[in-house]
Amino acid sequence: MAESYKKLSTDEARRIKLVMTDVDGTLLEDGDELIPEVTQSIQRLESLGIAVGLVSGRHMPELEGMATVLGISGPLIAENGGLAKLTANSDLFPLGYSREPAQRAFEKLQRLFPDSIRGRQDNEQRHIDIVLHYDSIPIDTLRTHINDDVELLDSGYILHLIQKDITKGTTLQRLLDDVIFSDITKDNVMVAGDAPTDDSLFKLFPASVLVQNPNLPQNWRAPLKQMTRYESDLSFGQGFAQVARHIIDLRENAS
CATH class of the missing domain: 3.40.50.1000 (HAD superfamily/HAD-like)
Known part of the structure; x- marks a missing residue:
């Protein structure tokens, strides 16, 4: 407690x-x-x-910009763990994660709910997770339609599809x-x-x-x-x- x-x-x-x-x-x-x-x-x-x-659900370029403003020396972890750098100026750390499970789940949800599911513009800057907007669909309903290799995360701000166990x-x-x-x-x-x-x-x-x-x-x-x-x-x-x-x-x- x-x-x-x-x-x-x-x-x-x-x-x-x-x-x-x-x-x-x-x-x-x-x-x-x-x-x-x-x-x-x-x-x-x-x-x-x-x-x-x-350590954030934001994409890496946003965290890099924030790190520069703050002058911090620690690691950056973006996309809820999907992407990481040891420092803001270093190369991406080789985590070996894949976007394919999230992409498959996103495409399936779009087929099932074509008028309600849409990706956010910053997905182009993401490598592992996919951020989505949804209209009038219970989140638990969305979860019933995705495979076991994917998780649907609700941050309280937006939904993220990401490979399971990341x-x-x-x-x-x-x-x-x-x-x-x-x-x-x-x-x-x-x-x-x-x-x-x-x-x-x-x-x-x-x-x-x-x-x-x-x-x-x-x-x-x-x-x-x-x-x-x-x-x-x-x-x-x-x-x-x-x-x-x-x-x-x-x-x-x-x-």
Whole structure:
């Protein structure tokens, strides 16, 4: 059960070497503009030697642009785990995932619901998942029509079709197994998110933070509180920033 971020101790703060954060609902409430508190807290974490990375359902070019603005040094994980880079300036990490299962599922749904299912324009910039709009069709109904090799993810903002067993958490673990992160273990990583698409992060990494997102239904938020270690008091970017400032204060006071 999540407890207040204020319970995070000095020893825990000193162990953190990498913060991986979701974007929409965690750093951003709506749109693409980061509030100053988020930018300042992330840059302060980096100045203390804590790398910050992004793990999101957004496509990689968006994350690369955000990473440049923020000046972060951590990994980028896009498309809900489907695509990854060790740093913003590195090549794509060889994950070996395929878009074919998602493509087959998307084409099937379009055949079944030709007037209701349509892809989003940014699918052209995606490599693994497919984002779709749907009109007046229950999500559970859509799920009955897709094969077992595909998952339909609801982020609370949009639907994603993606090859089964691809998650944010498993992809992050694969990156940490790379030699470049040989000095970082799960105990050195803090993850932050707001929605069910972040649950794999919460399950795999003990130092997890649930950032409040009041726009999501309570029946989504309650299970997440059961699997995360800490939660913010504030919502969206303000919530992330207050947790980051707490870590910064603990590190500075301990030095």
